[in-house]
Amino acid sequence: MRQVAVLGVGMTKFGISEKTNLEMFAEAGLEAITQSNIEPKDIEALYFGNCLGGFEEGQLHMAPFAHAELGLPLSVPATRFESACATATVATRHAALLVAAGVYDLVLAGGTERATTMGTSFATRTFAMASQAQYECPAGMTFPGVFAMAAHMYANKHGIPLKELKKHMAEVAVKNHYHGSMNPKAHFQKEIDVETVLGGMMVADPLQLFDCCPFSDGAAAVVVAEAGKARDLVKKPIYVVGTGQASGGPLYLQQDLTRVRAREASVAQAYRDSGLGPDDIDVVELHDCFTIAEILALESFGFYDFGKAYDAATKGETALKGKVVVNPSGGLKAKGHPIGATGAAQVTEIVEQLRGESGPRQVEGARIGLVDTLGGDFGTVCNIILRS
C-alpha cells in the first residue's frame, strides 16, 4: 500500500445558510483544491457525501451535479456516500484507501448538508430514518432518545447518580462551547455555563437542549493524495497513517449501550494500521452529537477505563491545554452538525491543528490527531488517524 496524505482542506461556515447544498459544497471543494495548489482538472475521483438532500431540497443524485459545479473532467467518476452522520468520514476513508491501493493519485472527498430547511419536527422524522424502519422507528425512536437511553444505562451500570452524571455531561457542553467560541466557522460561538445546560428544555430524558448538537447547514471537503505527489504540491502535507470502519447493525443488537462495539472495532483497526495507541494521540475530533456520546467515545478509544470518562471535562482534562484536547473546533455541539459534511470538517480541523494553523484554539505541539464519527444509532463508526 502507498503512503497517503491530505493536501488542502476547505469548509463553509456552519450554521444556517441561504445557499444550496451544491453551492456550499462548491465553496468548500474549491477551497480545498486551491489550497492543494492544483486545479479541478487534476482531480481523478469525487467521493461526495450527502444524507437527506431528497428531503432538504427534493434533490437526489447530487454527486454528478457537484462534479459539474467544480468543473471536474467528464471522465472523473462522482459517487455519493451515505453513512448517516459518518458520511463524509467514510467518503474520506475510501478516498484514502483507493489512493493507497494505487487506483488514483488525487481524490476530492467531503460532503454537504442543508438540514435547517426541514425544521425541527420534520428533521427529527428524517433523521430517525437512519434507525431501523420496521423494528425501531415505529416506536417513535429519535437520535436524542438513543443517547438518552445510553445515558440512563451508563448511570445505572456504573452506579453514578443521574443528577451527578448530568452535571458532568453539562461540563462537556460547556467545554465544547468554549472551544467553539474561538472558531469563526462554528454554528455557535458563544460560551455557556452549566446552569444554562441544566436549565434547558427536556428533549429526551435525561438529555436537555444543550446536551444536543444542532441541526446545521454546511459543507466541507478535503483533497487526498499519494504522499510523494503531496510533498511536491504543498509545504505541509498531513499523512493518513491509519483508518478503521466498522458496522454495528440495528440498535436492538447493541444491548449494552455504554459500549459502542463498532467504535471499539473501528479504532482498533486504526491503531493497528498506524502502529499507534491511545497514548500517542494529541488532539481528537470526536462524535459529540450528545454530551454523553463524548464520554462513551473517550472510553472506546482507551483514553479512560469504562465508567471513568464521565468527569473528564469537569476536571479540565479534555479542554485546550488539557491531557488530550477533545473537539477543539467546538465539536458537533458548538461547531454544528451538517451530517453529510461533519466527517470532512473533523478532518479539516485536525489537519489545520497538525499544521499549526488553528489560532487561539491551537493545541500546542500537536503531531498526531484522531478523527471519530458515528453514523446512525451505533450502526457505523469510522476513524482516521492523521500525523504531521
Added chain:
Amino acid sequence: MEYKLTFDQYQKGLDRGEFLGLRCNACDTFTFPPLGTCRNCSGTDLEVTRLSGQGILRTFTVIRVAPEGMNPPYVVAMVELEEGAWVIGNLVDINPDDADMTLIGKKVRLGSQMVKGDIFSACDSRVITFSLIAN
C-alpha cells in the same frame, strides 16, 4: 435462500398475540426481532419459534421532542427478553412523567399496539409494548 421469518409474518404473529422469533439449531441463540441469519453465529439453520413475551427493562427514555406525526411525551425502552434477545418498544400503562431510574431492572410483559404509518412508511404496523408486571 428463502427468508425464514419476514416482517409480514412477524406482524401477523403480533396480530395473534404471538412473539415470533428464530432459534438457531447450531448455537441455540434466539434472534428477535428476526434477521436473515443467527445474531450470534450467522448460521442459517433457523427455526421459527414463539417467545415467552417476558423480560427485564434495561434502559428507557421519555421522548419529548418527537418526529413529525408522533404524540409526545411517550416512553421508549429496551428490554432483555428471557430468551436473551433485546427489543425496543414503548413502555405503556405509565405516566411518562413518572418514568425514572427505578424502572431499570423491572420485569415487563410484552404486548403490541398498532401504529399508523406516515407517508414515508411502507405500511401501518404493530410495535412492541411493555407493561410492568406487578410483584
